[in-house]
Amino acid sequence: MADGTDTKSSNQMWGGRFASGPAAIMEEINASIGFDKKLFAQDIRGSIAHATMLAHQGIISTEDKDKIVHGLNTILSEIEAGNFEFSRSLEDIHMNVESRLAALIGPAAGRLHTARSRNDQVALDFRLWVKEELQKCEQALTGLIAAFLDRAEEHADTVMPGFTHLQTAQPVTFGHHCMAYVEMFGRDRSRVRHAIEHMDESPIGAAALAGTGFPIDRHMTAKALGFREPTRNSIDTVSDRDFAIEFLSIAAIAGMHLSRLAEEIVIWSTPQFGFVRLSDAFSTGSSIMPQKKNPDAAELVRAKTGRINGSLVALLTIMKGLPLAYSKDMQEDKEQVFDAAESLELAIAAMTGMVRDLTINAARMKAAAGSGYSTATDLADWLVREAGLPFRDAHHVTGRAVALAESKSCDLAELSLEDLQAIHPAITDKIFDVLTVEASVASRKSFGGTAPSEVRKQIAFWRARN
Ligand code: ARG
Numbered sequence: 001m002a003d004g005t006d007t008k009s010s011n012q013m014w015g016g017r018f019a020s021g022p023a024a025i026m027e028e029i030n031a032s033i034g035f036d037k038k039l040f041a042q043d044i045r046g047s048i049a050h051a052t053m054l055a056h057q058g059i060i061s062t063e064d065k066d067k068i069v070h071g072l073n074t075i076l077s078e079i080e081a082g083n084f085e086f087s088r089s090l091e092d093i094h095m096n097v098e099s100r101l102a103a104l105i106g107p108a109a110g111r112l113h114t115a116r117s118r119n120d121q122v123a124l125d126f127r128l129w130v131k132e133e134l135q136k137c138e139q140a141l142t143g144l145i146a147a148f149l150d151r152a153e154e155h156a157d158t159v160m161p162g163f164t165h166l167q168t169a170q171p172v173t174f175g176h177h178c179m180a181y182v183e184m185f186g187r188d189r190s191r192v193r194h195a196i197e198h199m200d201e202s203p204i205g206a207a208a209l210a211g212t213g214f215p216i217d218r219h220m221t222a223k224a225l226g227f228r229e230p231t232r233n234s235i236d237t238v239s240d241r242d243f244a245i246e247f248l249s250i251a252a253i254a255g256m257h258l259s260r261l262a263e264e265i266v267i268w269s270t271p272q273f274g275f276v277r278l279s280d281a282f283s284t285g286s287s288i289m290p291q292k293k294n295p296d297a298a299e300l301v302r303a304k305t306g307r308i309n310g311s312l313v314a315l316l317t318i319m320k321g322l323p324l325a326y327s328k329d330m331q332e333d334k335e336q337v338f339d340a341a342e343s344l345e346l347a348i349a350a351m352t353g354m355v356r357d358l359t360i361n362a363a364r365m366k367a368a369a370g371s372g373y374s375t376a377t378d379l380a381d382w383l384v385r386e387a388g389l390p391f392r393d394a395h396h397v398t399g400r401a402v403a404l405a406e407s408k409s410c411d412l413a414e415l416s417l418e419d420l421q422a423i424h425p426a427i428t429d430k431i432f433d434v435l436t437v438e439a440s441v442a443s444r445k446s447f448g449g450t451a452p453s454e455v456r457k458q459i460a461f462w463r464a465r466n
Pocket of ligand 1: 091
């Protein structure tokens with residue numbers, strides 16, 4: 001009961017000094033089994049490695065170890081088969097597993113927790129989980145990058161308007177635009193790889209916070225669990241959640257990239273832009289307006305990013321006031337990470353699908369690329385190159401040409417040679433060669449520029465890099 005008069009018996013795992021059980025509300029606020037049961041496989045793997053090490057070091061008998069390992073494997077199959085009853089009064093995954101182990105193998109189960117604490121145990125389980133999640137992210141990002149590389153190759157010559165301030169700036173190619181996202185998701189992937197490096201240390205054996213007097217071998221458990229090495233400071237080990245925060249930061253940055261892409265898809269798929277079309281597979285209709293086709297998947301990717309940001313801020317805030325070492329506040333780390341991981345996985349998968357699904361309207365893109373005086377810089381550059389004007393003067397002359405075209409409601413290329421010569425006498429009819437959008441993009445061959453030849457080089461670079 002909420003008033004603390006609950007007289008349930010005390011906890012079988014740690015209740016030795018307790019006369020009575022927890023208030024119902026205490027059990028409710030304390031229990032993490034509702035979400036940390038997700039860590040069952042990691043918990044069992046960690047326990048098997050720990051028990052094996054204990055036996056190897058002569059801390060427990062081989063016979064007990066064999067019973068423990070057998071029992072743990074049985075529990076693993078029970079949970080996987082959905083035949084395991086999780087109990088809230090056992091608080092968390094660690095005690096649910098250990099209690100079931102006792103039921104299965106008897107007193108030998110009580111030896112498993114020698115030379116460890118739930119503090120290093122949870123740090124281990126969660127690290128293993130986050131590490132696997134990072135590996136999944138690496139794969140998923142590689143898939144997204146591959147999708148973009150294919151679209152970039154297909155559209156290396158497709159001209160579209162490039163924007164700054166969402167105002168038409170200069171013509172670019174759609175392939176070049178796709179490759180911008182390859183750079184962004186490539187950075188995300190290298191952040192993921194670095195994070196795996198950073199966190200690749202085993203916490204088990206730090207015990208409660210001070211290490212242990214038992215002659216354990218932490219290098220052995222680290223190796224068995226696929227970590228590079230054990231962590232080096234037992235206090236830090238149980239109080240550190242940097243690996244979770246790093247995951248969330250990376251997720252937030254990748255989410256920000258995904259959300260910008262989502263926003264572009266939303267804009268590009270409007271009838272006003274009409275640059276791309278999403279197939280029925282990635283759109284929904286409206287229940288009232290029969291003509292509508294909505295880019296819901298893109299919108300949801302944009303929204304998932306908000307959730308991920310929330311999780312990052314939540315965990316940073318949970319951790320910022322904690323004295324060393326472990327505090328129960330840290331139990332609140334998992335839901336944030338689980339939720340963000342699910343959001344990120346979904347967002348990357350949905351985006352990969354959309355990128356492959358998009359139909360590109362090259363004619364619309366090209367028409368838009370030529371509007372808004374997008375080749376004005378090409379005119380100015382021509383005056384510098386062919387007529388020897390300083391760029392600032394060329395900029396001014398071009399500005400007058402734009403103003404004239406605007407007053408005549410026509411494009412730069414539609415101005416007559418006489419009109420242009422009236423603005424500057426050095427202009428010849430050669431100018432018309434650079435005023436087309438194709439000529440404009442083809443000329444931008446600087447390293448990393450939008451010229452199709454350059455974009456193809458960058459595609460080749462990324463294909464080789466993987
Ligand atoms: N359920 C706990 C968590 O997720 C496990 C560690 C509990 N440790 C303790 N000393 N109460 O953080």
